[in-house]
Amino acid sequence: MGHTIQIHHVTRIEGHARIDIHLNDEGRVSSTQFHVTQVRGFEKFTEGRPFYEMPAITARICGICPVSHLLASAKACDAIMAVQIPEPARLLRELLHCAQFIQSHALSFFHLSAPDLLLGFDSDPAARNVLGLIEKHPEAARDGIALRRFGQQAIERLAGERIHPAWVVPGGVNRPMSVDVRDQILSELPLAHSILRRTLRMFKSMLDQFPAESEAFGNMPTMHAGLTDLDGRLQIYDGIVRFIEADGRPAGRIARPLEYSRMIGEAALPDSYLKAPYFKPRGYPEGIYRVGPLARLNVAETCGSAEADRELAEYRQRLGRVVNSSFFYHYARLIEALWALERMEELLHLPEILDRHVRAEAGVNALEGVGIIEAPRGVLIHHYRVDERGAITGANLIVATGHNNLAISRSIQQVAERFLENGRISEGALNRVSAVVRAYDPCLSCSTHAFGRPAFRLRLLGAGGTVLDER
Amino acid sequence: MPDRVSIRIDGELLHARLGQTILEAATAQGRFIPSLCHLKGLTPVGACRLCLVEVAGIGRLLPACTTPVQDGMAVTTRSDRLDRYRRMILELLFAERNHVCAVCVSNNHCELQALARRLGVTHVRFPYSFPKAGTDLSHRQFVLDQNRCILCTRCVRVCAEVEGAHVWDVAGRGIGSRLVCELNRAWADSRSCTGCGKCVQSCPTGALAMKGFAAEEMVKRTETITRLVEAKGVRA
Numbered sequence A: 001m002g003h004t005i006q007i008h009h010v011t012r013i014e015g016h017a018r019i020d021i022h023l024n025d026e027g028r029v030s031s032t033q034f035h036v037t038q039v040r041g042f043e044k045f046t047e048g049r050p051f052y053e054m055p056a057i058t059a060r061i062c063g064i065c066p067v068s069h070l071l072a073s074a075k076a077c078d079a080i081m082a083v084q085i086p087e088p089a090r091l092l093r094e095l096l097h098c099a100q101f102i103q104s105h106a107l108s109f110f111h112l113s114a115p116d117l118l119l120g121f122d123s124d125p126a127a128r129n130v131l132g133l134i135e136k137h138p139e140a141a142r143d144g145i146a147l148r149r150f151g152q153q154a155i156e157r158l159a160g161e162r163i164h165p166a167w168v169v170p171g172g173v174n175r176p177m178s179v180d181v182r183d184q185i186l187s188e189l190p191l192a193h194s195i196l197r198r199t200l201r202m203f204k205s206m207l208d209q210f211p212a213e214s215e216a217f218g219n220m221p222t223m224h225a226g227l228t229d230l231d232g233r234l235q236i237y238d239g240i241v242r243f244i245e246a247d248g249r250p251a252g253r254i255a256r257p258l259e260y261s262r263m264i265g266e267a268a269l270p271d272s273y274l275k276a277p278y279f280k281p282r283g284y285p286e287g288i289y290r291v292g293p294l295a296r297l298n299v300a301e302t303c304g305s306a307e308a309d310r311e312l313a314e315y316r317q318r319l320g321r322v323v324n325s326s327f328f329y330h331y332a333r334l335i336e337a338l339w340a341l342e343r344m345e346e347l348l349h350l351p352e353i354l355d356r357h358v359r360a361e362a363g364v365n366a367l368e369g370v371g372i373i374e375a376p377r378g379v380l381i382h383h384y385r386v387d388e389r390g391a392i393t394g395a396n397l398i399v400a401t402g403h404n405n406l407a408i409s410r411s412i413q414q415v416a417e418r419f420l421e422n423g424r425i426s427e428g429a430l431n432r433v434s435a436v437v438r439a440y441d442p443c444l445s446c447s448t449h450a451f452g453r454p455a456f457r458l459r460l461l462g463a464g465g466t467v468l469d470e471r
Numbered sequence B: 001m002p003d004r005v006s007i008r009i010d011g012e013l014l015h016a017r018l019g020q021t022i023l024e025a026a027t028a029q030g031r032f033i034p035s036l037c038h039l040k041g042l043t044p045v046g047a048c049r050l051c052l053v054e055v056a057g058i059g060r061l062l063p064a065c066t067t068p069v070q071d072g073m074a075v076t077t078r079s080d081r082l083d084r085y086r087r088m089i090l091e092l093l094f095a096e097r098n099h100v101c102a103v104c105v106s107n108n109h110c111e112l113q114a115l116a117r118r119l120g121v122t123h124v125r126f127p128y129s130f131p132k133a134g135t136d137l138s139h140r141q142f143v144l145d146q147n148r149c150i151l152c153t154r155c156v157r158v159c160a161e162v163e164g165a166h167v168w169d170v171a172g173r174g175i176g177s178r179l180v181c182e183l184n185r186a187w188a189d190s191r192s193c194t195g196c197g198k199c200v201q202s203c204p205t206g207a208l209a210m211k212g213f214a215a216e217e218m219v220k221r222t223e224t225i226t227r228l229v230e231a232k233g234v235r236a
């Protein structure tokens, strides 16, 4: 008799998800599904709103990375206004985005995933959380908190508010940066820098401890997508979306945001509110691709900053030019955070970043606009249509976790096959299933349930739907 | 008749000018009575009922913004009953339309929000009615968002009394009442709107706002309206 194992409430991810593992008669994994069980409906209820309200509205999608939605939305609005925003505003937006990357990557690595990595996948689930981390590895916990605070404070200094800043507006930003703020952020950089160096060193020294995980945590050939500039350097605020094959050959690109739908198709899945985007030229589901830190470092030729590029070279030396195991999202994330820090420093030293001309003004000059950025979790697309008065008539949002939807499902299957035996699931195996989801740092409904104690609800369901076991 | 009268407000003896309203007399002495539809300089209409006070010897509550002072009047501006009613009025205003402060142009600069905060409205006990209230984005410079309108009619009055254009009116009845531009035209098609923006500056919420302003960016200049009225001598 076939079984279904359901894992409700994957913990230490941002949002709500459920995992179904279907077992066949022999108790082997027959298929897996990753369901996102929350619907947000932003696309629907923004209809009729003035387009320039969209940044503030869509920033409410997420408490973890509101800056990402703000920026993607503001870029879509810039496109509707058909303006090129003043250069200082562009630099300030990128600066804000870098700070956001650092705080978000710090959250993902230290608060959400470090408990697995440092305490071990098989350690006591009651203590395998950030509190347990504080007890066993106080230095790492402190570093995580300090690094996240650095990013958040920079955001607060720039935008005046940590969560949901109203600073980013269509046409630019609504106030220039003061010399004081610049100097403050500059003075805080060295501490963040030393934390990241330390953390990278620690992570690299641990790599050998997880042979099974690096083998089976979504280790599969897929395409990768990420933003770069014309020279192939890593970009997060603006650039070209490139798609590469699992072996690194170029597969396609989106040079004009408005044409994203030529490259990206969206499949609706039963039982999930998350759509599954795929690389259109290849069709569904063959067009599976990954986004986020792992994919970005696969797609980019270089980071474009000295220290991060050295780390990138070492990363590639260890793992190859294109890394296909999702376990290394963590590694890639740390390198990116380092890059973001270096980029912040570079931006802060540009004299024009203090310029006072930071906002372009215009009405509706195009009836459609698309904004594409890299959120910490991967490519984020906001696409709006408006009528000639500027009222939204249609909106489409493709979020990072959406792009990774297919890859996450497939990774779960791989982990389940590797760690489940005879229809039985050990605590460690259960946690690995959730951990592989966390490797993608998915931002599911984008709520802030980051610190919940592990509360897996596992159900074994018979073919008839009867609950055979529950814990 | 003397032009000065003596009244008691919350037990304290005060002098007021004959012809002043209770609200004016109280404000002149630096006392606070909640008000929302009232804007100094415009004809008071007593629409929102937030300024209700108790007057000794009178069985019902009276709006301070429209009730003139009388010699010997004893007024109570704060009591449990008044607090309760005022909170209820605010809750009903919130329940009537779709007020989403977090994303509103007037967030942190809104009179409705400020009053709710000041009077301790922490939640709304009544079911929200979620009306389908539209927006008028047709004007080049301004926006009307019915979702945020509390029908205070400040815009109606400032336009008619100060600018002399009388673009705005209220159509419909009861819960179906809506602010309309002229005889229910799109704002852009108005024949009388001069584009002066006085309605926008008078509006206590984000219902009327400058176009293109992002969340929290709309700060209203209500005192400018009052000063303008005083300078023009439209209404003493």
Ligand code: SF4
Binding pocket: B148, B149, B150, B151, B152, B153, B154, B155, B156, B179, B199, B202, B203, B204, B205, B207, B208
């Ligand atoms: S639009 Fe503003 S000023 Fe006019 S009635 Fe509504 S809330 Fe009052």
Ligand code: FES
Binding pocket: B034, B035, B036, B037, B038, B045, B046, B047, B048, B049, B050, B051, B052, B063, B064, B065, B066
């Ligand atoms: S202020 Fe007196 S009734 Fe509105």
